[in-house]
Amino acid sequence: MKHYAMVIDQSRCVGCMACIAACVQENQVPFENFRTRVLEITKGKFPKLRTEFRPELCNHCDNAPCVMACPTGASYKREDGIVMIDRDKCVGCKACIAACPYDARYINEEHGFADKCTFCLHRLKKDLEPACVATCIGKSRIFGDLSDKDSEVSRLLAENESRVRLKAAGTKPRVFYIKRYPTKQIEEV
Amino acid sequence: MEFTITGANAITYPYLHIWDWRVAIYLFLGGLAGGCMSMAAVANLRPDKETPKSQACCWRVPMMTPVILAVGMGFLFLDLQVKQHMYRFYMTLQPLSPMSWGSWILILVFPAMIAFALSTVPESAMDNLKDGMIRNLIIKAQNSMRPLAKLNFLLGILLSIYTGILLSSFMARPLWNSSILPVLFLNSGMSTGAATMILMARRSSVKLFFTKVDIWLIFSEITVLVLLYYGQFTSPEASRESILPFFTLTSQYFPYFISILTLSIVLPLAIILKFLEISSDHSENIELTFKQKFEMNASAVLVLLGGAIIRFALVYAGQLSKFTGLS
Numbered sequence: 001m002k003h004y005a006m007v008i009d010q011s012r013c014v015g016c017m018a019c020i021a022a023c024v025q026e027n028q029v030p031f032e033n034f035r036t037r038v039l040e041i042t043k044g045k046f047p048k049l050r051t052e053f054r055p056e057l058c059n060h061c062d063n064a065p066c067v068m069a070c071p072t073g074a075s076y077k078r079e080d081g082i083v084m085i086d087r088d089k090c091v092g093c094k095a096c097i098a099a100c101p102y103d104a105r106y107i108n109e110e111h112g113f114a115d116k117c118t119f120c121l122h123r124l125k126k127d128l129e130p131a132c133v134a135t136c137i138g139k140s141r142i143f144g145d146l147s148d149k150d151s152e153v154s155r156l157l158a159e160n161e162s163r164v165r166l167k168a169a170g171t172k173p174r175v176f177y178i179k180r181y182p183t184k185q186i187e188e189v
Numbered sequence: 190m191e192f193t194i195t196g197a198n199a200i201t202y203p204y205l206h207i208w209d210w211r212v213a214i215y216l217f218l219g220g221l222a223g224g225c226m227s228m229a230a231v232a233n234l235r236p237d238k239e240t241p242k243s244q245a246c247c248w249r250v251p252m253m254t255p256v257i258l259a260v261g262m263g264f265l266f267l268d269l270q271v272k273q274h275m276y277r278f279y280m281t282l283q284p285l286s287p288m289s290w291g292s293w294i295l296i297l298v299f300p301a302m303i304a305f306a307l308s309t310v311p312e313s314a315m316d317n318l319k320d321g322m323i324r325n326l327i328i329k330a331q332n333s334m335r336p337l338a339k340l341n342f343l344l345g346i347l348l349s350i351y352t353g354i355l356l357s358s359f360m361a362r363p364l365w366n367s368s369i370l371p372v373l374f375l376n377s378g379m380s381t382g383a384a385t386m387i388l389m390a391r392r393s394s395v396k397l398f399f400t401k402v403d404i405w406l407i408f409s410e411i412t413v414l415v416l417l418y419y420g421q422f423t424s425p426e427a428s429r430e431s432i433l434p435f436f437t438l439t440s441q442y443f444p445y446f447i448s449i450l451t452l453s454i455v456l457p458l459a460i461i462l463k464f465l466e467i468s469s470d471h472s473e474n475i476e477l478t479f480k481q482k483f484e485m486n487a488s489a490v491l492v493l494l495g496g497a498i499i500r501f502a503l504v505y506a507g508q509l510s511k512f513t514g515l516s
Binding site: 039 | 200283
């Protein structure tokens with residue numbers, strides 16, 4: 001059984017927002033809603049400033065609070081780790097949106113149901129990468145199967161120190177963040 | 190080489206605003222219905238067990254309670270985005286979802302509160318009823334008035350506390366994610382229930398009894414409210430920041446600042462009015478003066494207002510609170 005996960009190499013993200021556009025186009029995301037975003041976070045005091053680009057999306061948590069909060073069983077976790085929404089069961093109560101600590105969900109105003117990133121499941125079924133991964137010009141987003149030890153995501157997580165968002169929340173996210181700076185660059189810093 | 194990146198991504202930043210006045214009203218009316226159930230049960234259980242079942246001293250509030258809850262559920266229905274899928278709530282029971290077992294609690298509560306309401310119909314009203322199914326139902330219910338009152342007392346507590354558990358189960362919202370919140374909602378629900386009893390009761394002895402009850406409930410409510418804020422203040426950063434809107438006088442947070450300011454006036458004022466009220470003469474034979482009636486009704490209205498403010502302020506402010514950062 002596959003265990004899908006995404007690794008995001010923040011050192012390679014240039015903040016071009018192409019992933020957002022690709023996601024909106026691929027999934028026909030309604031106006032003013034987004035399944036993924038890139039946060040531009042600037043820290044420090046001028047002139048010692050540091051900017052970080054942090055792509056964010058549904059973390060497809062192993063311990064998903066949205067799935068637990070759903071009163072109708074519309075939100076569920078597939079065996080391959082992808083958290084999905086059964087649109088026929090969704091009543092639009094918004095409990096899952098309140099439950100998500102990552103603010104990854106929204107209400108599709110056109111149809112009423114809750115919606116979010118699906119890791120582009122329809123593309124995975126055709127052996128294609130998620131749209132955001134395929135379009136990422138800096139190769140910042142890497143997608144793959146964690147159960148395959150030879151996959152790129154497994155290798156990157158083995159070779160690099162990784163972080164997840166809000167680890168203390170105990171949701172066990174499947175989106176991991178790494179920063180692969182070349183050795184020379186680290187020495188200069 | 191210098192790179193300049195213009196981030197036009199602010200529009201993609203999440204802004205949580207999912208539950209509005211409809212949910213706040215539902216939580217208020219749900220708590221009020223729970224409080225009315227428990228307080229009406231207390232009113233009818235207080236007389237001696239030897240008292241004939243037909244002398245149920247309080248029947249208007251039990252009659253109102255199903256209507257209050259139905260109106261509250263109506264507001265919840267209005268908030269649903271896919272209204273035609275509402276039946277899905279009752280196609281499953283999700284044990285980890287408070288909203289799921291809450292929807293089943295509402296189903297359980299309705300028959301119990303209607304049966305209790307029927308059991309309290311006074312003999313004078315029975316005379317106007319023709320022989321038929323309703324009259325037979327009332328007679329059957331009247332035989333079980335005391336057990337129904339006990340059941341309603343417990344279900345009222347369950348209903349009131351559920352409205353708080355619904356919010357407190359959301360770990361993602363630091364302001365709501367407090368075990369004190371269900372206690373506050375329970376306390377507030379009971380307090381508003383007692384206030385409703387004061388407003389609706391005709392006999393001064395009943396008004397006086399619930400005035401005394403409400404004094405303790407308001408004291409308790411203020412204590413729990415202070416504990417909620419204190420607990421948040423002494424918790425990690427996200428929880429501490431979650432109460433900032435209530436103590437920050439800026440245009441953005443003005444409604445929250447006003448809400449806490451209003452509560453700090455309304456609840457103590459209600460207590461003062463109630464103390465003035467219980468110090469008056471309320472013997473059965475003395476007709477209530479205008480001043481006494483005003484004090485009773487004004488303090489009850491203040492308690493209801495306080496209960497509504499608590500629900501509105503917490504529902505809206507909770508949606509401003511969130512965790513941030515990577516780890």
